[in-house]
Amino acid sequence: MSLEGKKILVGVTGGIAAYKIASFVRLLKKQGAEVRCMMTPASSDFITPLTLSTLSESPVGIEFYNSKTGEWTNHVEWALWADVMIFAPVTANSLAKMAHGFSDNFLLATYLSAKCPVFIAPAMDLDMYQHQTTKDNLLKLESFGYTIIPAESGFLASGLEGQGRMAEPEVLVQYLQDHFYADNRFSGKLFLITAGPTYEAIDPVRFIGNHSSGKMGFAFAEAIAALGGEVILVTGPSNLQVMHKQIHLLRVTSAREMLNAVQENWSKVDVGIFASAVADYRPAVVENQKIKKTEDQLQIVLEKNPDILSWASSNRSAVVDQKVVGFALETQNGIEYAKGKLEKKKLDAIVLNEMGEPGVGFGTDTNSVKLLFKNNKMCSFELQSKKELAFALLNELMNNLYE
Structure with a gap:
């Protein structure tokens, strides 16, 4: 331009x-x-x-x-x-x-x-x-x-x-x-985006988490707002901030808190983009006091966290033609696992993020991904800033989801 x-x-x-x-x-x-x-x-x-x-x-x-x-x-x-x-x-x-x-x-x-x-x-x-x-x-x-x-x-x-x-x-x-070159293509549409990690408490000072920074989800939110859309951004622990008045930021910590925020807002949403790195498991018991280092080994029993993406896909509104986009972060067999997740969770599309290459993965300002649709179409996006990538992905998503 x-x-x-x-x-x-x-x-x-x-x-x-x-x-x-x-x-x-x-x-x-x-x-x-x-x-x-x-x-x-x-x-x-x-x-x-x-x-x-x-x-x-x-x-x-x-x-x-x-x-x-x-x-x-x-x-x-x-x-x-x-x-x-x-x-x-x-x-x-x-x-x-x-x-x-x-x-x-x-x-x-x-x-x-x-x-x-x-x-x-x-x-x-x-x-x-x-x-x-x-x-x-x-x-x-x-x-x-x-x-x-x-x-x-x-x-x-x-x-x-x-x-x-x-x-x-x-x-x-x-x-x-x-x-x-203002593009208001998303005017009147409400997006829900999840971003960042979730932290699952072990005791008052320790938790299970991951290295997600939330940068990709925040980049999606800023891009959507720039294109005239309104965003409910549900983020796990992150030091990122938003400035755009059309982004409504909800901060949570755990997977269950993130699920609650999604459930409270889901019925009115047009598109859900689930970019967060939700912890798959949480400690079955959270200790009230700090666990002391008294033994050579410590065993923690974990139980499954709720599957937020599956819940959203299975609870689509009967009134709104909701679209659901998931993310898959893989270290091997990426396309195979992403296709399986796309089909099992009945998604409209999934973004595959394969770690291993320089500039790709958690905490970086850049990314390179593949976008897979339920009709078997696949697009590849070369390494670029997450802000640029957000615009490119949104353009491809909306052209295919509403064709």
């Missing part, structure tokens, strides 16, 4: 992630966009105005008055020029100023004069990102109608690891493409 002729105003604030903006501007120009950049004075410590001016082929706005040329830079004109404004990275400081109407530099004054859609991509250390004031500021900005591009998880400049990294330039471009 080209951005040919689109006027994009890029606002850069003073965070280390500003170094990524050079790549972002290059991608925009490659798409044919007209680009202007504006910077806070502090951001020039991380990337030079000359770099952005050269790449954007346009002067960079930093100060209201250029003492060298004697020219006044009109922030209102800059705001009126733009088809869209995108601020990346946005530090906690600039985020707070934007949420509360501060205007102590050229960038903020231009932001306050915006007549066009505004996109905000925060970037900061993980504790700052999780601080309640930051969350409140993000919600406030979202209430203005602005689009928040959530920070991603990964290694941070502080040396810590967690959520706070600015979304990659390719993701920022995707948000802009989605805006200019």
Whole structure:
């Protein structure tokens, strides 16, 4: 999807992630966009105005008055020029100023004069990102109608690891493409998605679980919301967050809690996508106190957890033409096992995730899968980001489930 002729105003604030903006501007120009950049004075410590001016082929706005040329830079004109404004990275400081109407530099004054859609991509250390004031500021900005591009998880400049990294330039471009080529194909449809692991308690401090991060399920939810759909996202333990107002997040811990959440919402759902990695078994007895290490061996009796996917498929609404999509994570004989699960549980489709290849499986930002339908059709998807994969899978699913 080209951005040919689109006027994009890029606002850069003073965070280390500003170094990524050079790549972002290059991608925009490659798409044919007209680009202007504006910077806070502090951001020039991380990337030079000359770099952005050269790449954007346009002067960079930093100060209201250029003492060298004697020219006044009109922030209102800059705001009126733009088809869209995108601020990346946005530090906690600039985020707070934007949420509360501060205007102590050229960038903020231009932001306050915006007549066009505004996109905000925060970037900061993980504790700052999780601080309640930051969350409140993000919600406030979202209430203005602005689009928040959530920070991603990964290694941070502080040396810590967690959520706070600015979304990659390719993701920022995707948000802009989605805006200019809005596809509301899921408008009026309600999806239920399960994501993440379940934790099954052994005692008050220990549990049985797995390494699922929930990233694929969350990517589905964001993609559906971007395409106009409404989502009930039931997730097991995960540090991921959602920003889109059409995603209703329900957090659970165990398989039984996840089943209860599914049962409470299932009758009104059009499509169920069951991407969670539910623990197959749970301890038959949960100890009230921490089990002490007194013996060389410890035996724990396990019993089966409820099969959430089978329950949903067997309890389809008589009113709504519900579609059920499952997931299969396999380490061997993947296609054989996926076909068996597809048939046994009477699914409409199943996504096969085969672990073993680099970049595939739990906790990664990328994935490569196969999609199998009950009519024996199969599609393969090469390694790509889970966000891109979610859009590709949804396109194939809806084209086949409602043909």
